[in-house]
Amino acid sequence: MGSGLDELSKLIVEQLQQDGRKSYAEIGKAVGLSEAAVRQRVQKLTDKGVMQIVAVTDPMQLGFYTQAMIGIRCNGDTTILADELSKLPEIDYVVITAGSFDILAEVVCENDDSLINLLNNKIRKFDGVTTTETFVYLKLQKQLYNWGTR
Amino acid sequence: MGSGLDELSKLIVEQLQQDGRKSYAEIGKAVGLSEAAVRQRVQKLTDKGVMQIVAVTDPMQLGFYTQAMIGIRCNGDTTILADELSKLPEIDYVVITAGSFDILAEVVCENDDSLINLLNNKIRKFDGVTTTETFVYLKLQKQLYNWGTR
């Protein structure tokens, strides 16, 4: 595998990172391919899971005013716990890590009360969770979706 | 302000979270509006920054094999430091937090060497950075882009 993408596909991905609804014809003009060729490549990229074109929303503007990263230490199987955490609707991001936390989970809540409730009545009730540490978001400074094509 | 979105717009956002290229006509059928009405609402949502439709890529499949969250403690103005960190191309996510870290930054690197280099020669060289703690990602368990419309 390796980097996997040739220059043409990288250019196509870049175009779609700017505007996910840009037409294949327009992208074709920008990268020097026919519309059909662009369509074919986009199809393959999405089929292989390299790329997906989706709507992303701003939680703050949707009434979710409390976001936080929760650092979790646990004993037992981290995979099972991570899997359980993933099922919670308030959690949008779960990653198993090496370091002083075993799992990092990002949560999106409507307000502080629902965050407290989530912590006390859900996360800390899971088997194996020993300690948690909460980092409430004060300001989201940067959020990019264009990994890999800098 | 508040939650801001009525039921119809929420349904539209949901459709586009499933497939960012779904046609307005198809969305219209699904939510019970005309194509023109859907397009109007999508336009407003993106203009206001509530939603954006973009391609998101999988770093692993693009040759970026090392990801990590960096917890940063600093003195001085966290906003200025966060702003500086945001300028680094390896960093895709920066948030100012309350708790035992002042800033959390997610980094995407090609390999362990470039992560070490990033930490030693860039992040730790910034004014005000006192300590950093690195959480290397072992497994990305969940990653959602559909906040706010559960």
Place this chain on the structure above:
DNA sequence: AGTGAAACGACCGTAGA
């Protein structure tokens, strides 16, 4: 704000290099 109609442009399958 939403609808409907007509002109325009995008999309998709297929054939061929």
Place this chain on the structure above:
DNA sequence: TCTACGGTCGTTTCACT
């Protein structure tokens, strides 16, 4: 894997509600 082309469907504009 790409281009070319034609049928179909989506998008856009505008007048109207």
